[in-house]
Amino acid sequence: MPENNIDVQQLIRTLKSGLDQYLQEHDRNDPLFVGIHTGGVWIAQRLHTLFSSTHPLGALNIAFYRDDFSRIGLHPRVTPSSLPFDITGRHVILVDDVLYTGRTVRAAMNELFDYGRAASICLAVLVDRSGRELPIRADVTGTSLALNADQHIKLSGPDPLKLVVSTTA
Amino acid sequence: MRIAVSNGHLVCPGQRLDGPGNLYIADGRIVSAGARPDGFTADLEIALDGQYVCPGIVDLSVHTREPGFEHKATIASETAAAVRSGVTSMVCPPDTRPVTDTPAVVELIHQRRQRLDKTRIYPLGALTKGLDGQQLTEAAALKRAGCVGLSNVDKPIVDTEVLRRAFEYAAGFDLPVFIHPEDHYLKNQGVMHEGKISTRLGLPGIPETAETIAISRSLLLIEQTGVTAHFCRLSCARSVELIAMAKQQGLPVTADVGICYLYLTELNVDGFNSQCRLWPPLRADRDRLALLEGLMSGVIDAVCSDHQPHDEDAKAVPFSRAEPGASTLEVLAPLAFNLVATRGFKLEQVVRSLCTRPASIIGIAAGTLAEGAPADLFIFDDNRQWTVAAEQLASAGKNTPFDDWEMNGKVTHTIVGGKPAYQDN
Amino acid sequence: MTPHTIQLDQHGRLKHFLTTEGLNRQTLTSILDYAESFAGVSGRAVKKVPLLRGKTVANLFFESSTRTRTTFELAAKRLSADVLNINIATSATNKGETLQDTLHTLEAMHCDMFVVRHGNSGAAHFIAGQVAENVHVINAGDGRHAHPTQAMLDMFTIRRHKPDFESLRVAIVGDIAHSRVARSEIHALNILGVSDIRVIAPKTLIPDNIESLGVRVFHDLTEGLQDVDVIAMLRLQRERIKNAVLPSEEEYFRCFGLTGTRLRVAKPDVIVMHPGPINRGIEIDSQVADGDRSVILQQVSHGIAIRMAVMAMVMGAAPDSSGGDN
Numbered sequence: 001m002p003e004n005n006i007d008v009q010q011l012i013r014t015l016k017s018g019l020d021q022y023l024q025e026h027d028r029n030d031p032l033f034v035g036i037h038t039g040g041v042w043i044a045q046r047l048h049t050l051f052s053s054t055h056p057l058g059a060l061n062i063a064f065y066r067d068d069f070s071r072i073g074l075h076p077r078v079t080p081s082s083l084p085f086d087i088t089g090r091h092v093i094l095v096d097d098v099l100y101t102g103r104t105v106r107a108a109m110n111e112l113f114d115y116g117r118a119a120s121i122c123l124a125v126l127v128d129r130s131g132r133e134l135p136i137r138a139d140v141t142g143t144s145l146a147l148n149a150d151q152h153i154k155l156s157g158p159d160p161l162k163l164v165v166s167t168t169a
Numbered sequence: 170m171r172i173a174v175s176n177g178h179l180v181c182p183g184q185r186l187d188g189p190g191n192l193y194i195a196d197g198r199i200v201s202a203g204a205r206p207d208g209f210t211a212d213l214e215i216a217l218d219g220q221y222v223c224p225g226i227v228d229l230s231v232h233t234r235e236p237g238f239e240h241k242a243t244i245a246s247e248t249a250a251a252v253r254s255g256v257t258s259m260v261c262p263p264d265t266r267p268v269t270d271t272p273a274v275v276e277l278i279h280q281r282r283q284r285l286d287k288t289r290i291y292p293l294g295a296l297t298k299g300l301d302g303q304q305l306t307e308a309a310a311l312k313r314a315g316c317v318g319l320s321n322v323d324k325p326i327v328d329t330e331v332l333r334r335a336f337e338y339a340a341g342f343d344l345p346v347f348i349h350p351e352d353h354y355l356k357n358q359g360v361m362h363e364g365k366i367s368t369r370l371g372l373p374g375i376p377e378t379a380e381t382i383a384i385s386r387s388l389l390l391i392e393q394t395g396v397t398a399h400f401c402r403l404s405c406a407r408s409v410e411l412i413a414m415a416k417q418q419g420l421p422v423t424a425d426v427g428i429c430y431l432y433l434t435e436l437n438v439d440g441f442n443s444q445c446r447l448w449p450p451l452r453a454d455r456d457r458l459a460l461l462e463g464l465m466s467g468v469i470d471a472v473c474s475d476h477q478p479h480d481e482d483a484k485a486v487p488f489s490r491a492e493p494g495a496s497t498l499e500v501l502a503p504l505a506f507n508l509v510a511t512r513g514f515k516l517e518q519v520v521r522s523l524c525t526r527p528a529s530i531i532g533i534a535a536g537t538l539a540e541g542a543p544a545d546l547f548i549f550d551d552n553r554q555w556t557v558a559a560e561q562l563a564s565a566g567k568n569t570p571f572d573d574w575e576m577n578g579k580v581t582h583t584i585v586g587g588k589p590a591y592q593d594n
Numbered sequence: 595m596t597p598h599t600i601q602l603d604q605h606g607r608l609k610h611f612l613t614t615e616g617l618n619r620q621t622l623t624s625i626l627d628y629a630e631s632f633a634g635v636s637g638r639a640v641k642k643v644p645l646l647r648g649k650t651v652a653n654l655f656f657e658s659s660t661r662t663r664t665t666f667e668l669a670a671k672r673l674s675a676d677v678l679n680i681n682i683a684t685s686a687t688n689k690g691e692t693l694q695d696t697l698h699t700l701e702a703m704h705c706d707m708f709v710v711r712h713g714n715s716g717a718a719h720f721i722a723g724q725v726a727e728n729v730h731v732i733n734a735g736d737g738r739h740a741h742p743t744q745a746m747l748d749m750f751t752i753r754r755h756k757p758d759f760e761s762l763r764v765a766i767v768g769d770i771a772h773s774r775v776a777r778s779e780i781h782a783l784n785i786l787g788v789s790d791i792r793v794i795a796p797k798t799l800i801p802d803n804i805e806s807l808g809v810r811v812f813h814d815l816t817e818g819l820q821d822v823d824v825i826a827m828l829r830l831q832r833e834r835i836k837n838a839v840l841p842s843e844e845e846y847f848r849c850f851g852l853t854g855t856r857l858r859v860a861k862p863d864v865i866v867m868h869p870g871p872i873n874r875g876i877e878i879d880s881q882v883a884d885g886d887r888s889v890i891l892q893q894v895s896h897g898i899a900i901r902m903a904v905m906a907m908v909m910g911a912a913p914d915s916s917g918g919d920n
Contacts, residue, residue, distance in 0.1 A: 061631070064643035064906075073607075073910025076624075080631040088639075114640035368801040369615070371715040371738030371777055376802075440600075441716030485694060487714040489737070 008161040011126050011142030012043065016050045018140040019093065019124055028120065031091040034058035036108050037079060039097030039155040043126050046161075047095060058083040058092075065107035081111065088116035097155040099125040102136035127163065129153055170588055171195045173211035177222035177548065181538035182521040192222055194544040197587035202538045213589065215582060217548065223520050224536045225257025225545035225585065226502065227527035229425050229473035230401065232494070233290070234565075236277060237266025242478035242565035244278065247498070248287035250564035252591040254498040255547030255580040256288055256474070258528070258535050262347075263295040264322040270295035270306045272314035279315060287590055289545075291317045291531055293347055296335050300324040305335055308342045317531040318345040318399065323448060325353035333390050340396035345530070349401045350383035350408070351375075351449065360489045362404075362450040366435040372489060375450050377405045384411045391420055399530055400424040402475055404449040406459030413468040423530050424468070426460050427475030428497055428504050433457075433570060443484045443491035444570040447475075461512055470526040474501040478566020496566030500557060502549055503576040510577065544587035553579035600722055610722045610731040611904050613740040614782040622785055626750050628903035629896070635672055636898060645906055646675035652705040654696075654721075655734070656682045656712040661870060662734050662744075665894070666709045669901035678705065697724055707732065707909065715739035715774075730908040732901075738772050744869055745778030747900040749786060751893050752824055755865050759783075763790040763861075765818050766809075767850060768828030768877055771801045775869050776828055784808045794818035795850065798839045815850050822860045827852060827868040830877050843876045853879040857887065865889045 023031065032055050035044025041059045048057045063078040094108060105123060112118060128141040131149060147153065147165070156162045172194040179190040179202060186202060193201040193209055200206055231251065234242040251259055261278065263269035269278070275292050282290045294311035296319040298304040308319060319339050326332045339346050356379045361367050363374025384400065388411065391398045403409060403426050412424045429447060434454045437445040445451055463469040477494025484491050505523055508514040528536030535545050559572045583591040601610040601617075608621060635643055651670040653663050658681060670677045682696065700708070707730045710718045715737030722731040735741040756762060764783055770776045770793045783791050784807070793804060794812045804811060812818030819825065834840045857864065866878075866888045874880045883890060 063631075064635075064645045069645055069910060074628065074906055078628060078631040080634045082634070110644065114638055114642065116639050363802050365803040365806045368803050369777070369807065371736075371740065371774055373738075374802060441719050443720075482692060485692070487693075487712065487717040487720045487736075489714045489716070 006143070006163040006165075008126070008155075008163055011163075012046050012050075015043070015124055015126060015140060015142040016047060019047065019122075022122060022140050026120075026122075028091040028122070031093045031122070032058060032085060032087060033093050033095060034060055034083065034112070036094070036096040036104060037061040039157065040095045042155070042157045042161060043097055044095035045158070047093070047124070056084045058085065060108050060111055062104060062107040062111055065111045067103060067107065083115050086116055087112065087118045089119050092118045092121045094121050094123050096123075096125050098127045098129060098153055099123070099136075099138050099141075100129050100131050102132050102134035105136050106134055126155065127153060170213070171209065171211050172213045172215065172544075172584065172587065172589070173205070173209065174215045174222055174548070175217065176219065177217040178219050179538060180221055180223045180516050180520045182517045182525050183537040184539055186538060187517050189219065190222075192538065192546070194584065194587050197544055199538055199540055199542050199544050201540060215548070220581065221506075221516070221549040221551065222538070223255075223547060223549060224524040224528075224538055225547050225583065226255045226523045227531070227533070227536055228256045228259040228476070228498070228501065229399075229471055229527050229530065230427070231256070231259040231261055231474060231476040231498065232264075232478065233261055234478060235265065235281065236274065241480045241483070244281045244290070245285055246565040247476070247478065248282065248285050248290070250498045250562070251288040252583045252585065253563045253580060254474070255502045255549065255583055256498060257545035257547065257583065257585045257590075258289045258291060258533060260317065260531060261290055261292045262320060262322045263293050264300060264324075268295050268299050269293065269316075270298050270300075270311075272310050275311065275314035275316060286585075286588075288585060291315070291533065293318050293320045295319065296321040296339070296346060297326065297331065302326040302328065303331060305338055308339055308344055312342055312344050316344070317533070318347045320347035320349070320401070323349055323351070325351070327353055329386065329390075332387070333394065336390050336394040336396040336398075340394050343397075345397040345399055347399045347401050348387050349449075350380050350387060352379045352383045355379035355382065359450070360446065361438050362435040362452040364435055364453055366438055370439070370441065372438075377407060377452065380405055380449060381407045381411060384408055388415050388420065388422070391415075391422060392418075395421070397421040398423075402427050402430070402449055403460060403463070403469060404430055405452050405456045409459050409463035409468055413463070416468065423470040423526070425471040425473050425527070426464060426469050428472055428501050429475065429495055429570060430457060430460055431464070431472070431508070432504060437570060438488070441488040442570070443486065443488050444495060444568055444572070446488060446491045446493050447495060448493035461508070464522060465512070465514060465518060470522065470530060472501075472505055472522045473527065474498045476564070476566075478564050479568045481567070484568050494568070495570050496562060496564045496568045498564055499562055500569070500571050500574075500576065502547070502580050503578045506549060506551055506578050507576075544584055546584050547580050548582040549578055550581045551578040553581070555579055600719065608904075608907050611742055611908055612718050612722060612731065612733045614742045614745050614778045614785065615740070617785060619785050619787065622746070622749065622782060625746050625900065625903050625907065626753055628907060629746075629750050629899040632672075632902040632906075633896070633899040635902070636895070642672050642674055644674045646670070646673040646909055649675045649706040649909060650678065650704060651675045651707045651709060651905070652678040652680055652700050653709045653734075654680050654682055654700075654711070656710070656717070657735070659711055659735070662711060665897040666732075666734060666901050669898050669905060672898065673902055673905055675707075675905070693721070694724060697721060701726055701729060706730065707905065709734050711735045713737055732904060732908065735774055738774050738777070740778045741774040742778045742782075743897070743901050743904055744775050745782045746904070747893055747897045748779055748826060748867055748869075749782050750896045750900055751867060751889050752865070754892070754896075755889065756823055759786040759788050762788050762824060763792070763822040764788055764824040764826065765792040765794055765822045766826045766828065767794045767815065767818070767852065769799045769830050769834065770795050770804060770828070771799045772831065772834075773828050777807070779826055780807050780809055792818050792822070796840065796846075799834070815852075815856055816859055819856060819860045823864060825852065825860065825864060825866045827866065827878055829869060829871065830873055847876055851875070851877060851879060852882050854881050854885070857882060867893055870894070
């Protein structure tokens with residue numbers, strides 16, 4: 001049941017300025033944007049436009065890298081990953097909508113490495129929520145939310161993008 | 170021993186019995202199928218409540234697997250299964266190891282059976298030595314030893330000249346030949362009926378002509394040689410037509426069908442069910458219907474179990490590697506009597522095809538409740554329902570295609586030679 | 595149980611892949627969709643995904659086939675599984691060990707999947723009925739019965755060129771009677787909605803009642819190829835001539851060999867498939883096999899993606915139903 005609606009556009013603007021600052025501080029130019037399927041790709045698309053990137057957008061589908069395959073099997077639909085560039089030696093901005101347990105990011109980094117050796121990977125997430133299970137943190141976030149384990153946050157999209165927090169009964 | 174069976178329903182086509190009655194047995198023979206003989210005192214009283222009392226089943230084909238294949242079954246295990254099934258006489262094909270092609274093997278079989286005092290065994294002798302399809306066996310000696318006929322079972326006699334001579338020779342000694350009609354070349358590598366299902370499953374098929382051509386070839390030689398011939402296990406509609414025509418012409422031929430072929434078809438093979446790998450193959454449903462019709466009209470004289478017990482390994486392989494045959498003794502009577510309720514057969518027709526006709530085909534004094542006849546009989550209760558469970562079969566062969574089938578009726582008593590051989594508790 | 599019920603679990607998911615027969619359109623489409631995803635893996639620096647890491651796949655080949663075994667092996671390795679190749683034709687079953695003994699021995703070694711090639715129809719089905727609950731079986735060809743992964747890679751190849759199955763006319767040419775590929779293709783095409791399926795061969799190579807599988811029979815190649823979108827050629831075994839099924843290779847090629855001239859009656863954008871290995875000059879002319887309508891080499895590379903998809907699907911269809919994390 002929706003509790004409140006969060007202003008996604010505002011979060012994206014926050015994320016953009018955070019990224020600007022991060023890239024400047026770390027002296028990284030001309031990064032490649034890679035979104036994690038599905039919500040991460042939507043956010044990456046917005047950032048890609050805001051940064052006027054001249055490179056194509058990358059999309060990762062981590063279905064084949066999940067650590068819960070032997071428990072739940074294959075996901076019903078798997079859109080192929082698409083990295084239409086060579087990431088070797090490049091700075092990559094990995095984008096996801098929600099950072100929760102950290103397992104998705106773990107899988108995404110494993111997959112990225114199977115495409116090549118990036119110079120660096122920066123993790124940018126729209127929402128950093130509590131509940132981490134792995135030693136993974138975001139470099140740039142739109143916002144941080146402290147949520148209980150029975151609360152869920154979900155990005156719907158692609159147009160309009162909406163973040164909804166709900167609670168399981 | 171003196172036995173009184175009272176208040177039964179006697180069925181004997183020869184005696185035109187089909188109704189309530191009592192039966193009295195003394196010293197191995199039937200003494201009365203009606204009034205209690207004066208002063209008859211019984212050692213055993215079997216009081217019934219209208220259950221069928223019939224002449225013992227004369228089963229035209231039971232493989233006991235002995236001698237030679239005792240890992241599958243033995244004379245002891247299969248005669249024990251036979252008495253539980255109402256079978257008091259059974260014909261055993263000669264494809265033993267060694268092949269039943271000498272009096273010595275016949276004597277061995279008789280000895281093993283005599284020690285057991287159960288179902289009577291009537292061996293068939295081999296039509297050719299070692300079933301090799303080339304050299305004739307000593308038919309006279311085999312007959313003297315007790316063979317009731319000659320057969321080459323599943324081994325082909327490809328050379329038509331040999332077949333002609335074998336028929337002629339058997340005719341000279343008044344021995345009937347038991348023919349399993351199959352053209353060796355048309356069968357080729359086939360493992361099931363050639364048709365819709367074999368096409369779908371990609372299993373090599375056996376065309377119907379493999380059987381009908383072999384029947385036609387034999388019929389012409391029967392006409393020429395005058396041998397008495399019995400055709401074993403018809404499987405297709407066209408075969409029934411051929412036998413009907415031959416009978417009309419007055420040829421000395423008879424025929425039987427295995428009980429499986431009246432209930433199962435190629436459809437039961439679907440899913441690669443190796444328990445339904447039979448020889449000849451289960452055919453289409455219209456064939457099954459024609460076989461039922463042939464049995465009802467009398468073109469097909471007899472129904473038999475075609476009992477072929479196997480060890481587990483024989484069937485626990487991919488379909489085409491499985492050995493053909495099913496363990497069927499124990500379902501023979503229930504499935505045959507079931508034709509009365511489901512197919513409009515008369516009780517008398519069922520008993521005729523299980524007991525009377527087979528007895529006359531092999532020329533033995535059985536299949537009748539006539540006074541003075543040997544007291545071979547069984548009692549069948551058509552109100553006793555039971556479920557087939559492969560593991561619980563009395564036969565050593567647990568290879569049944571009828572696992573989990575509901576049976577309406579059960580053999581409750583079997584008497585062989587005037588002695589109780591089996592009684593259901 | 596019939597082959598198409600034993601291969602599904604209680605939720606209707608593929609647990610074994612034994613035949614295309616009896617599966618629904620959604621399942622076949624999923625196989626093609628997954629294969630599309632896996633196809634990308636072969637183009638990357640590291641041609642592997644960790645999906646089946648720690649699993650053991652045993653290739654049980656009772657009939658030797660280097661080509662099929664290699665693509666299964668490669669597919670399993672790209673899914674990060676460990677692969678055992680067991681050539682049973684020269685192994686234990688010759689020493690009196692039964693097929694069941696071999697299976698149980700391999701199960702004791704904790705194999706998770708058997709890829710089975712066997713000369714007897716129904717062998718893979720038999721093995722699926724014998725293995726433990728958590729072991730999966732993929733049929734890599736059994737007798738004349740089925741070769742479902744070959745059929746699916748053919749469907750994949752067709753879909754890449756002509757995605758609208760319903761409007762297609764497909765001709766299967768050659769030894770239908772002895773071909774497991776043909777049977778699996780016919781079922782798959784029917785399930786995917788192809789309404790015009792033709793089989794073309796001399797009478798001796800057409801099995802009894804083939805029409806019951808939903809095809810039309812032609813004995814004349816030119817007539818059968820009229821306006822077709824897809825031609826699936828079959829390999830002709832030499833034994834057919836020895837066994838008096840055909841008079842000679844020459845006559846077969848004259849009547850049923852696919853040549854450039856014959857191809858002209860088909861649609862201009864027709865695609866020509868062949869499961870390989872090709873008998874050039876017997877069932878197909880080199881000009882056609884190597885020509886611009888031929889997709890034979892694409893089929894080979896699609897084979898790996900299809901086999902990855904099938905392996906991942908059957909291995910993933912065992913688990914409890916609790917959802918994943920995010």
